[in-house]
Amino acid sequence: MAQVSLRRIVKAYEGDVQAVKGIDLEIADHEFVVLVGPSGCGKSTTLRMIAGLEEITDGEIAIGGTIVNDIPPRDRDIAMVFQNYALYPHMSVYENMAFGLTLRKFPKAEIDKRVKEAARILDITPLLERKPKALSGGQRQRVAMGRAIVRDPKVFLFDEPLSNLDAKLRVQMRTEIKKVHQTVNTTTVYVTHDQVEAMTLADRVVVMNHGVIEQVGPPQELYHNPATRFVAGFIGSPAMNFIPARLEEASGALRLQLPQGIVLDVPEARTARYRQHAGKPVLFGIRPEHLTDDKPTDKTNPAPLSLTPEVIEPMGMETLAHFKLDGAEISARLDPATPASVGAPLRLIAHMDQMHLIDPTTDRVL
Amino acid sequence: MAADGSLAMSGTAGVSAGRANSLQRFARRRSTIAFVMTLPLLVVIVGLVAYPAAFGIYLSMLNRRMTAFAGTLNFELLFESETFWMVAFQSCFFAITAVLLKASIGFWLAHMLHHIPNNRQRKWRGMLLVPWVIPPALSTLGWWWMFDPSYSSINWLLSIISVPEVPWLGHHWWARIAIIMVNVWIGAPFFMIMYLAALKSVPEQLYEAAAIDGATSWQRLRYVTLPMMANIISITVLFSLIVTFANYDIVRVLTNGGPRDLTHVFASYAFQVGILSGNIPRGAAVSLFMFPILAICAFFVLRSVTRRNKEQM
Ligand SMILES: Nc1ncnc2c1ncn2[C@@H]1O[C@H](COP(=O)(O)OP(=O)(O)O)[C@@H](O)[C@H]1O
Ligand SMILES: [Mg+2]
Numbered sequence: 001m002a003q004v005s006l007r008r009i010v011k012a013y014e015g016d017v018q019a020v021k022g023i024d025l026e027i028a029d030h031e032f033v034v035l036v037g038p039s040g041c042g043k044s045t046t047l048r049m050i051a052g053l054e055e056i057t058d059g060e061i062a063i064g065g066t067i068v069n070d071i072p073p074r075d076r077d078i079a080m081v082f083q084n085y086a087l088y089p090h091m092s093v094y095e096n097m098a099f100g101l102t103l104r105k106f107p108k109a110e111i112d113k114r115v116k117e118a119a120r121i122l123d124i125t126p127l128l129e130r131k132p133k134a135l136s137g138g139q140r141q142r143v144a145m146g147r148a149i150v151r152d153p154k155v156f157l158f159d160e161p162l163s164n165l166d167a168k169l170r171v172q173m174r175t176e177i178k179k180v181h182q183t184v185n186t187t188t189v190y191v192t193h194d195q196v197e198a199m200t201l202a203d204r205v206v207v208m209n210h211g212v213i214e215q216v217g218p219p220q221e222l223y224h225n226p227a228t229r230f231v232a233g234f235i236g237s238p239a240m241n242f243i244p245a246r247l248e249e250a251s252g253a254l255r256l257q258l259p260q261g262i263v264l265d266v267p268e269a270r271t272a273r274y275r276q277h278a279g280k281p282v283l284f285g286i287r288p289e290h291l292t293d294d295k296p297t298d299k300t301n302p303a304p305l306s307l308t309p310e311v312i313e314p315m316g317m318e319t320l321a322h323f324k325l326d327g328a329e330i331s332a333r334l335d336p337a338t339p340a341s342v343g344a345p346l347r348l349i350a351h352m353d354q355m356h357l358i359d360p361t362t363d364r365v366l
Numbered sequence: 367m368a369a370d371g372s373l374a375m376s377g378t379a380g381v382s383a384g385r386a387n388s389l390q391r392f393a394r395r396r397s398t399i400a401f402v403m404t405l406p407l408l409v410v411i412v413g414l415v416a417y418p419a420a421f422g423i424y425l426s427m428l429n430r431r432m433t434a435f436a437g438t439l440n441f442e443l444l445f446e447s448e449t450f451w452m453v454a455f456q457s458c459f460f461a462i463t464a465v466l467l468k469a470s471i472g473f474w475l476a477h478m479l480h481h482i483p484n485n486r487q488r489k490w491r492g493m494l495l496v497p498w499v500i501p502p503a504l505s506t507l508g509w510w511w512m513f514d515p516s517y518s519s520i521n522w523l524l525s526i527i528s529v530p531e532v533p534w535l536g537h538h539w540w541a542r543i544a545i546i547m548v549n550v551w552i553g554a555p556f557f558m559i560m561y562l563a564a565l566k567s568v569p570e571q572l573y574e575a576a577a578i579d580g581a582t583s584w585q586r587l588r589y590v591t592l593p594m595m596a597n598i599i600s601i602t603v604l605f606s607l608i609v610t611f612a613n614y615d616i617v618r619v620l621t622n623g624g625p626r627d628l629t630h631v632f633a634s635y636a637f638q639v640g641i642l643s644g645n646i647p648r649g650a651a652v653s654l655f656m657f658p659i660l661a662i663c664a665f666f667v668l669r670s671v672t673r674r675n676k677e678q679m
Binding site: 051052053072073074076080082084086087089099103133151 | 575576577578580582585593596674677678
């Protein structure tokens with residue numbers, strides 16, 4: 001097992017398209033790191049450079065302290081799980097899993113022991129003699145993971161391993177992957193476009209956008225303290241609301257002037273942090289879960305506002321309400337017991353201790 | 367169908383109506399439609415394959431003047447003839463060597479082409495296909511001229527690197543090699559184009575998975591490419607074996623069986639015996655001799671193809 005270091009990694013495809021624009025990342029031994037971002041942001045390219053499947057245009061990648069730029073994939077001691085499984089169709093499940101060890105000339109008994117052990121961990125022992133064709137999507141994914149586990153490599157690489165599975169199986173396999181990591185504890189780099197997957201699996205999440213890293217941090221950190229507007233909007237579902245506002249100072253206290261004459265008080269704890277921006281236009285960011293119906297609450301700094309819902313979506317355990325405020329789309333999570341109906345004004349409260357302010361010129365969170 | 371019929375018949379007054387009904391239904395059954403639609407093809411197959419084959423078998427059992435039934439006499443005489451066994455050997459030697467060479471060279475070319483970027487690949491693909499699209503009788507004439515003892519351009523080239531003159535069509539082993547060379551030159555592009563298509567259909571990620579699993583490029587070829595192409599390889603080899611076994615034009619143009627009948631294959635020998643020497647039943651017997659060999663090959667190849675299809679596709 002090993003740590004992985006990316007130093008100023010650049011990938012340029014022909015035609016001067018920079019898919020990855022100089023990223024730095026230190027991944028510790030045993031760590032589970034998830035690269036997350038929208039489609040086309042360069043996640044797979046980054047992962048494939050770590051694997052050695054893609055040449056590195058500039059920068060340095062080290063695995064376990066050794067610079068691997070010029071080492072072919074087979075000598076990097078890594079294992080990779082692909083989105084479409086990439087199982088060898090002419091080999092049985094057993095042979096698929098044993099292939100890497102056979103090529104490395106492991107003794108037969110050792111191969112057998114490792115394959116059986118991995119099959120036991122993944123619960124695929126009865127499938128060992130089958131060909132991949134005779135397996136379901138979830139089973140194929142397990143075999144692909146088995147192929148990685150038996151190798152006992154320095155690093156596991158996953159490229160959107162769950163994207164081809166249906167929603168229910170995806171949740172199940174997510175738990176499975178987490179369990180496997182807790183068992184074998186191998187350093188893991190996992191790529192996904194799904195922020196829920198990222199949040200649930202990662203020790204640390206790396207949010208990428210347009211070939212650069214927007215922010216790196218543990219899931220809770222990204223959720224509570226996003227560094228940029230992109231991260232604030234990407235992490236969390238439904239996405240954070242962004243409302244154009246003006247920060248104003250009146251007799252030492254700060255207030256947010258929203259469209260339609262709505263005024264919200266900024267909590268005292270934040271005044272020092274935001275004072276220098278008083279008088280400027282800002283983006284007020286608040287998550288739907290912090291914009292709730294007006295109920296007695298022990299949370300501090302509730303600020304009331306009244307909005308008229310355009311769409312109501314009952315979800316069972318909660319109800320989502322969608323509003324429009326001067327062109328900004330806003331959603332709120334309501335208690336399902338709240339009588340809300342389209343067109344009838346609704347009293348909401350914003351939990352201002354969870355507020356964010358974003359500088360619209362730099363898109364950085366203030 | 368039986369249940370449908372009894373249902374239609376159940377009304378006492380509707381017997382004839384019921385019959386018309388079931389006739390209509392019979393006409394609308396999928397298997398009936400399928401049969402009617404394949405009828406033209408069946409007619410073609412019967413007319414162009416089954417009838418000539420049956421007629422060939424019938425011919426081979428007549429006497430020389432085709433006046434009386436001679437049983438297996440023609441075959442017995444062939445089995446006793448030394449020339450026939452020589453032809454059988456030369457046919458097998460020619461077909462097997464040529465097919466193996468065509469397949470290997472075609473595979474090698476396909477592999478080279480596959481690694482050329484797409485825009486430049488088209489040009490090379492077109493050029494390499496040329497031998498296959500020239501009418502064989504014509505290109506064989508070209509080769510014949512290049513092999514010709516007095517004007518041989520090949521010998522001239524060889525003489526530049528001071529290799530002694532080769533009696534291309536004069537000595538039977540050189541003549542056999544020359545025939546194989548021409549057949550390979552004409553036939554390899556077909557293999558190339560088939561294998562190129564097959565190579566393109568192997569998912570790139572299998573190679574990537576194998577590279578990460580620790581395979582060298584040779585091992586990727588051995589454990590990924592070849593097994594993934596096993597079906598197309600066996601089908602092309604079988605197909606080519608059939609066509610090459612029955613090859614006629616190259617031998618006819620290049621050596622005409624000579625020297626001393628030592629380069630005849632089944633087809634050219636059948637022509638020689640049946641048409642040129644006027645013993646049509648004996649010629650038919652010669653040409654029929656290929657059939658059991660090829661049938662056995664086809665059986666085994668197609669069986670393994672079916673099995674692989676069932677397991678992997
Ligand atoms: N082989 C290639 N040639 C040119 N551009 C590529 C190639 N592969 C990927 N790209 C581009 O690089 C960018 C990043 O791709 P990728 O890493 O696959 O994104 P994702 O984050 O969805 O995995 C995309 O804009 C894509 O169009
Ligand atoms: Mg990707």
